[in-house]
Amino acid sequence: MSGLRDSLAGGASSVCRAWVLRRADGLILGFTDHDRDLVVDGVPCRAASGMNAGALQRSTGLAVDNAEASGALSHDAIRSEDLRAGKWDAAEVTIYLVDWSDPAAFEITFRGTLGEIGWGPDGAFTADLRGLAEPLGEVQGRVFQTRCDATLGDARCGVVLGPLHSEEVEVLGADREGVTLRVPELRHFAPKWFERGRLIVLSGAAEGQSERIKTDRIEDGARVLTLWSSLRLSVAPGDRVRIEAGCDKRRETCRDIFDNVLNFRGFPDVPGEDWLMAYPTAAGQNDGGRR
Known part of the structure; x- marks a missing residue:
């Protein structure tokens, strides 16, 4: 960081951006918007790759950073078939600000994952970049609802999807x-x-x-x-x-079709919104007993 600070303080800076992508299968690729290849943080970053990074909006606290990567499929490093097959889904992304005259001087400006990938004409693509705070917005733990929250056939469900299913x-x-x-x-x-x-x-x-x-x-x-x-x-x-086979998550389906009610993960007797909106009336019996 100190080397990059000195470069920026010199008045005539020589900086560019680079980004490194790490797929779940272990493939690591680097790209840069400089006009020649660079080695940044030990990763070769290719120039003229047809990939660009949009403006990065950063925030304090736990708010999610927003950014976008865009490009055209003009380089064999990123193939349309791989994108469509989901091989780049949730790939780790690191964006650098680099002194191209001294690539060892850099600062990490973003770290996160690739999000939703969209498609445009002539093989163009865009991908949301999701910051490290993104998982904090996901639901954690159990959800108390009337229907089962297990997936048919998983360990919590216990149903074996054999020839009958x-x-x-x-x-x-x-x-x-x-x-x-x-x-x-x-x-x-x-x-x-x-x-x-x-x-x-x-x-x-x-x-x-x-x-x-x-x-x-x-x-x-x-x-x-x-x-x-x-x-x-x-x-x-x-x-x-x-x-x-599918399951509509109802207790009746779990019992009558899959004979698996002992593993039912829902709460069918939880009071609904009509119960929450109930209020006593002047007429009728209001002793709290069962009618």
Whole structure:
């Protein structure tokens, strides 16, 4: 920091910005808006990468910093397929202010993660940068609600998603965005059986991608599954997928369909808003007893 302070105090500064991204799979890439490559904090940062950082708004306390990274997919370091596959989701981001004449003199101006990635024309993309305080806004602990807060099939739920609750099939067809897929009818499963469930791609270009199922209906001798959001990579006829049953989180469903009421994680007897709004009246019995 002292070297950078001396550079800034000299009147004619030679500073640029650099940012280093660390993906969850261990890949580390560096970029800079300088006109030549630099090595910053031990990481080679490429120039002319087609990636730029927007203005950074910083605040005191626990407020979340706001920033944005934007660019065009003009460099083989960041591929459209990787972005759409989610490989860059929640990647760690460090932004530096660097003296390009002496890259060892730098200051870290931002540290956080990549957030939501948006798309524009001609392969352009934008990504929100989320500060270190972002996780503090997430719900911690249990939520007391009438419906179960466990995920069907996880350790808290305890249901084993075997042949009665899941199926592996080949895709008959899919739309371009990967939101609506057609699979065999599977008559041994009732319509809507897979609503609120999950679809996992087992082969093809989108292998490994998964998404929650919004609707499940029978149409023209096939089962049509609509997902809550796009798989982001194309799914072709013949690709294999695994579809898992869904649960509406009600105690009756847990008891009657999955025979799992002992593991039910909801609070169905919690008073609702109508009880909170109740008040005594002049007429009738008001002794607090049960009517």
